[in-house]
Amino acid sequence: MDREPGLSVRLKLTLSYAGLLMVAGVLLLAVVWLFLLRYVPETIYIPPLDTLSGPSPPVVPDRSDLLRAFLPKAAAMLGFLLMFSLLGGWVLAGRMLAPLTRITSATRLTAAGSLSHRIDLEGRNDEFRELADAFDTMLAQLEAHVAEQRRFAANASHELRTPLAITQTLLDVARNDPNLDTRELVDRLHLVNSRAIDLTEALLLLSRADRRSFAREPVDLSLIAEEAAETLLPLAEKRGLTIETAGDITPTSGSHALLLQMTTNLVHNAIVHNLPDQGAVWVTTSAHPKGAVLTVENTGEQLTPQLVSTLAEPFQRGTTRIHSDHAGVGLGLAIVKSITQAHDGTLSLAPRQGGGLRVTVRLPDARYAMGKSK
Numbered sequence: 001m002d003r004e005p006g007l008s009v010r011l012k013l014t015l016s017y018a019g020l021l022m023v024a025g026v027l028l029l030a031v032v033w034l035f036l037l038r039y040v041p042e043t044i045y046i047p048p049l050d051t052l053s054g055p056s057p058p059v060v061p062d063r064s065d066l067l068r069a070f071l072p073k074a075a076a077m078l079g080f081l082l083m084f085s086l087l088g089g090w091v092l093a094g095r096m097l098a099p100l101t102r103i104t105s106a107t108r109l110t111a112a113g114s115l116s117h118r119i120d121l122e123g124r125n126d127e128f129r130e131l132a133d134a135f136d137t138m139l140a141q142l143e144a145h146v147a148e149q150r151r152f153a154a155n156a157s158h159e160l161r162t163p164l165a166i167t168q169t170l171l172d173v174a175r176n177d178p179n180l181d182t183r184e185l186v187d188r189l190h191l192v193n194s195r196a197i198d199l200t201e202a203l204l205l206l207s208r209a210d211r212r213s214f215a216r217e218p219v220d221l222s223l224i225a226e227e228a229a230e231t232l233l234p235l236a237e238k239r240g241l242t243i244e245t246a247g248d249i250t251p252t253s254g255s256h257a258l259l260l261q262m263t264t265n266l267v268h269n270a271i272v273h274n275l276p277d278q279g280a281v282w283v284t285t286s287a288h289p290k291g292a293v294l295t296v297e298n299t300g301e302q303l304t305p306q307l308v309s310t311l312a313e314p315f316q317r318g319t320t321r322i323h324s325d326h327a328g329v330g331l332g333l334a335i336v337k338s339i340t341q342a343h344d345g346t347l348s349l350a351p352r353q354g355g356g357l358r359v360t361v362r363l364p365d366a367r368y369a370m371g372k373s374k
Helices: 009-037 061-110 128-178 182-211 221-238 256-272 332-342 366-373
Strands: 217-220 241-247 251-253 279-287 291-298 346-351 357-364
Touching: 009 061, 061 128, 061 357, 128 182, 217 221, 217 256, 221 241, 221 256, 221 279, 221 291, 241 256, 251 256, 251 357, 256 279, 256 291, 256 332, 256 357, 332 346, 332 357
Parallel strands: 241 279
Antiparallel strands: 217 251, 279 291, 291 357, 346 357
């Protein structure tokens, strides 16, 4: 925004230092006057002496003589003090504000789009260094967030381009082959289109969770877990899996729709990435003094900690990128992560001993969560 030009902070500090020293000098002179010069009498009486029998009377200065001698020197001292305070204050203010100049330069670089630089202000801890360290931390987080958004945009563009390219290929083949079975073409186009719609809806849901544009309400996480398991039970039975749910009343606060989507994604992921047969999924909820905990475990392939650490990234899949009938679009755990963070919770993933994955979602206490929404 446009502002009118004003005095620099360095000049303001210089004038402040000089003014303070001048006030101190004036007060010092006032003390000299009050406690010393005021006790000197206006005139001093000297008794006459006999010049023939003794020395001449001494010359004793009175108050006017002292004032005539004192005032010029006091004025000269005040002038010297003014010049010294201005020069010293200017140098001192420059040294004091040097870290602020570096912070300002870094801020301008950031405004120009550079996020890789850091202030790295040296020296012992003080207010300027706390500000510089906080700014460096913000830059690091912002750089990581921008890099993540760029990766997400690139992956999303690739994922959205794939069904469009498949559709274009199918239409080209159909145009060049008039004897092609249109029923098969329609079925394949319907499948590709459905996948594109699922991906678009997942992206919109992820954006909604990131914006935190939802109202909070008290919810029972155990009921949400049961609803998600009941919804996906036919898919689990089709794959020969069992789903077990357990847990007492688990109160928390948030969006019922988003928390249901989060739990459904976790259960769906546990079903899809499981053993070919005789697998299992366990969904448990528990209440703790500090909040609510949802745990989803499943049997499956042996996973390495390095692979598990990347599963919550967008478009990351644990095994393969080949799309099956319910393979998803690679955003399931990314959506879970966004919804969890939007509810001020934490998400942790760990490989199960013997194969499979354990996902734990920790949400804050209902009273804390409701307080955050106010």
